[in-house]
Amino acid sequence: MSFDVSRLDYGLVTPLLVLLGLVFLAWLLDLMLPERHKSAIGWVSVAGLVVCIATAVPLWGVRADFAGVIRIDEFSVFFTVLFLLTAIGIMLISMEYANRFLPQSGEYYGLVLAGTLGMILMGAANELLTAYLALELLSFSSYVLVSYAKTNLKSNEAGLKYIILGAFSSSLLLYGISLLYGTLGTTYLPDIARSVERLGVGQPAFGVGLSLILAGLGFKIAAVPFHMWTPDVYEGAPTPITAYLSVASKAAGFALVMRFLIGGLLPLRDQYQALFALLAVLTMTLGNLVAIQQRNVKRLLAYSSIAQAGYVLVGLAAITADVAIAQQAVRGMMLHLAGYVFTNLACFGAFIAFQNLNNGREMVADLAGLARRAPFVALTMMSGLFSLAGMPLFAGFVTKFYLFAAAARAELLWLVAIAVINSTISLYYYLLVVYQMYVRTPPGFEAAELDGHGHAVLATVSPAPSLAVAGAVPSLAAAPGGGTVSLSEGGPGTAAGTHNGYGRLGPDGHATHADAAIGHVPADTTGGHGLPGAHGDLGTHAGGPDVPWWRRSITGDMAPERMFPQYRIPFATTAGLTLFLAGIFFLGLWPAPAIDVLQAASQALFAG
Amino acid sequence: MVPLEHILVFSAIMFAIGAYGVMARRNAVLVFMAVELMLNAVAINLVAFAARVDPQRFSGLVFTIFVITVAAAELGLGLAIVLRVYRMRTSVNVDEIDALRW
Numbered sequence: 156m157s158f159d160v161s162r163l164d165y166g167l168v169t170p171l172l173v174l175l176g177l178v179f180l181a182w183l184l185d186l187m188l189p190e191r192h193k194s195a196i197g198w199v200s201v202a203g204l205v206v207c208i209a210t211a212v213p214l215w216g217v218r219a220d221f222a223g224v225i226r227i228d229e230f231s232v233f234f235t236v237l238f239l240l241t242a243i244g245i246m247l248i249s250m251e252y253a254n255r256f257l258p259q260s261g262e263y264y265g266l267v268l269a270g271t272l273g274m275i276l277m278g279a280a281n282e283l284l285t286a287y288l289a290l291e292l293l294s295f296s297s298y299v300l301v302s303y304a305k306t307n308l309k310s311n312e313a314g315l316k317y318i319i320l321g322a323f324s325s326s327l328l329l330y331g332i333s334l335l336y337g338t339l340g341t342t343y344l345p346d347i348a349r350s351v352e353r354l355g356v357g358q359p360a361f362g363v364g365l366s367l368i369l370a371g372l373g374f375k376i377a378a379v380p381f382h383m384w385t386p387d388v389y390e391g392a393p394t395p396i397t398a399y400l401s402v403a404s405k406a407a408g409f410a411l412v413m414r415f416l417i418g419g420l421l422p423l424r425d426q427y428q429a430l431f432a433l434l435a436v437l438t439m440t441l442g443n444l445v446a447i448q449q450r451n452v453k454r455l456l457a458y459s460s461i462a463q464a465g466y467v468l469v470g471l472a473a474i475t476a477d478v479a480i481a482q483q484a485v486r487g488m489m490l491h492l493a494g495y496v497f498t499n500l501a502c503f504g505a506f507i508a509f510q511n512l513n514n515g516r517e518m519v520a521d522l523a524g525l526a527r528r529a530p531f532v533a534l535t536m537m538s539g540l541f542s543l544a545g546m547p548l549f550a551g552f553v554t555k556f557y558l559f560a561a562a563a564r565a566e567l568l569w570l571v572a573i574a575v576i577n578s579t580i581s582l583y584y585y586l587l588v589v590y591q592m593y594v595r596t597p598p599g600f601e602a603a604e605l606d607g608h609g610h611a612v613l614a615t616v617s618p619a620p621s622l623a624v625a626g627a628v629p630s631l632a633a634a635p636g637g638g639t640v641s642l643s644e645g646g647p648g649t650a651a652g653t654h655n656g657y658g659r660l661g662p663d664g665h666a667t668h669a670d671a672a673i674g675h676v677p678a679d680t681t682g683g684h685g686l687p688g689a690h691g692d693l694g695t696h697a698g699g700p701d702v703p704w705w706r707r708s709i710t711g712d713m714a715p716e717r718m719f720p721q722y723r724i725p726f727a728t729t730a731g732l733t734l735f736l737a738g739i740f741f742l743g744l745w746p747a748p749a750i751d752v753l754q755a756a757s758q759a760l761f762a763g
Numbered sequence: 764m765v766p767l768e769h770i771l772v773f774s775a776i777m778f779a780i781g782a783y784g785v786m787a788r789r790n791a792v793l794v795f796m797a798v799e800l801m802l803n804a805v806a807i808n809l810v811a812f813a814a815r816v817d818p819q820r821f822s823g824l825v826f827t828i829f830v831i832t833v834a835a836a837e838l839g840l841g842l843a844i845v846l847r848v849y850r851m852r853t854s855v856n857v858d859e860i861d862a863l864r865w
Binding site: 299305312 | 785794802
């Protein structure tokens, strides 16, 4: 494969060039801005990423190579836009967290952008060296980001574990690539496909090389048995980076796996089908069973993300000789990955919003009563968890259904059965989190009940998200163990409170301690909204005109006598959570446009 | 001329020693050295294949240059992290790095 340097079409890689410029702009701004204004870099990045998306969308429908190594087609444009959206989401949920928990947060944004560049290249790689470099670009950014919390021992240890296992896995991958290169004489995926068709898989070196490559990529997507780094790294990393790794890095890994297996090794699909079926079973079963025992939210979500990778592997197992079925499987995987990105970001975004106001706490039990302390955060997290579990109305149901339907068409009914059983298992530990948020009483609030203070400040589930709540009620009722949870949809009268003094905010966005002599508000003014399953009489009008319910957050670390100061959730976080919720419900309620888009993407992948 | 098989066996042995080192060594710096050994085995493989299998193009050689560069960067990054862990723990023994439990 040869090309003429003077005739390269740089128009094809505009989004990559814009993103590269943005990386350097972010680092440049870091040098110029004072420490307290670092989150401005986050906003500049968000704006730049929107520009990137605007340059990527016109490439839809183009099918061309850049220098033979970067393939631009609907598949790569789809993943480009998905990763850029992910990066926007990560930026939005990072800003507050970085200000609070990360010292010298300036380089942070540039590193996230550099990693995103690597991910986009992974989805577009048409050659193994490019794929390797893209993977390392992502990995290097991740190593630094995981150990970004300099003074935190856990973060540093996670970084060390990650880089050791990452370096080990990339040397496995490289050794595999070198053997593949030795047996086939090329590193270009289309040439590999032609050689494999011609030569078959006679040489043992080829088999060894392929196994090593799959092992190396298995580390990236955290498939069992290459998953052991995941929980430790996810727990130790700063939470936005955990989110970044669990969604984007995984999706990018799968994008590369799909490119490699379908672009380069499609003729061998019969050989690897059984292998992926086995990996899928192991990955989802282990992920779900171990997740049940987790008490740390980050570890729980880490194991849940391992299980989600298992579901996507079901799609890889369903790539059969029948092109129509194989394309449906690819669409299912892409759809599930897209849904998973928004879903998991919703969970993590909500969890980050929680951590920001609760001193970085991370145990499941710390979430107790979140629905009343920060209603919108709890609502987002609940939607995310239900979507992960695959509840109808949420994205997770549609995407899993589509994916498993492809596997069923590929006559892998036993695998679908195992996947469905696993989804049911996963519901248990997702519901444990929902239970903490919606049924348990927030710590310290019991005391408040006794002295009458709690009535004025406890939040409630407000009427606006009636769609989500209405969806949650039947889902919960149908769920095993869900009988204890009974949400009632708030009517318009919920926000009855007007004479509440707690909503006043100081100029820095923090609540000033308002007058303590709040009158006892009779519970019946609320009409029983909120959470009758727990302490329905508490749910009433916190907030007031100053803090709307979706931006309200009451910290759990405050003693009751300090009157539960309320904080206004920053705009960036609210915007991020809204974006993720929109993604979840868009895919969950109206998936048709997304499937149309994927139609072209899956065809492009098979067209090679 | 050295037969290709000899080079491949040599690099395979080197790779295996490296892989063993990653698993058996307890000192984080030595673990990184073992990873370097694995990457060097890859480089030997690539150069050998570039000369024998793919003589018209440079793919293997270009690949080798990138592997060496990336390996150096990886080691630099790894040692920086090791240094920071050492400052907090005064140890680089990977067995003692246990703030995170499976």
